[in-house]
């Protein structure tokens with residue numbers, strides 16, 4: 001007698017398990033009626049799985065109440081980016097967050113980011129990653145710190161529940177020096193906001209010769225995967241706009257639309273060759 005086939009009904013995708021049972025029935029049966037039933041049941045299983053995913057997505061998109069927001073903002077703090085979650089604000093004063101976003105949106109971005117890809121390096125609480133996705137982009141935020149990544153996940157969840165739709169946002173936990181930039185594709189904009197001067201600081205110490213070298217190597221790689229790189233500098237020796245002008249120029253990128261913010265400067269480096 002032929003050995004029975006055992007299927008793992010506890011598998012992570014029961015639909016796939018059921019479909020493989022039905023596929024075996026379909027292929028092993030000579031009976032046309034049984035073949036038809038197996039085919040119909042496969043279509044049904046796929047439809048049921050799709051409905052289940054829709055149901056799960058919709059139930060995670062119900063609007064958050066104030067107590068839930070307060071609890072999360074408190075538990076996930078302290079925050080660096082100032083974000084207003086429907087009246088619950090993360091911090092009183094900050095160098096980053098909503099105000100900075102208004103400046104970026106007004107001065108550097110088109111009206112919408114439909115079909116565009118954004119890479120937000122050192123994304124922190126993910127405010128810019130999420131806002132660019134709200135404008136239509138497929139956005140990726142990179143962050144090294146677990147605590148900030150948790151904030152970023154909350155930011156995404158909050159805006160998804162507020163807007164009632166899933167946003168095209170991915171967060172990657174990694175040291176941005178460890179990314180293989182030759183294999184991550186191209187981006188319409190790369191955001192390097194208050195981040196380039198952090199590169200290499202954990203390995204070599206901030207502003208050391210090796211850290212600066214690593215920073216320059218990363219900038220070279222970024223210029224190969226995007227024609228527009230938005231930088232926010234810290235205006236200290238070796239990390240001011242003159243320094244970045246010099247290292248971006250090596251790849252034929254020139255500064256445009258410079259906004260002096262006192263201790264920081266915003267500048268969009270644009271590839272002159274395209």
Ligand SMILES: C[S@@+](CC[C@H](N)C(=O)[O-])C[C@H]1O[C@@H](n2cnc3c(N)ncnc32)[C@H](O)[C@@H]1O
Pocket residue numbers: 080081096097121122123124125142143144145148174175176177192193194195198199200
């Ligand atoms: C000064 S904050 C700027 C955050 C954000 N870009 C903004 O302008 O609001 C720097 C952020 O980059 C992250 N970071 C620092 N070094 C990093 C690295 N090597 N790789 C990935 N993230 C890093 C920090 O954890 C922090 O969230």
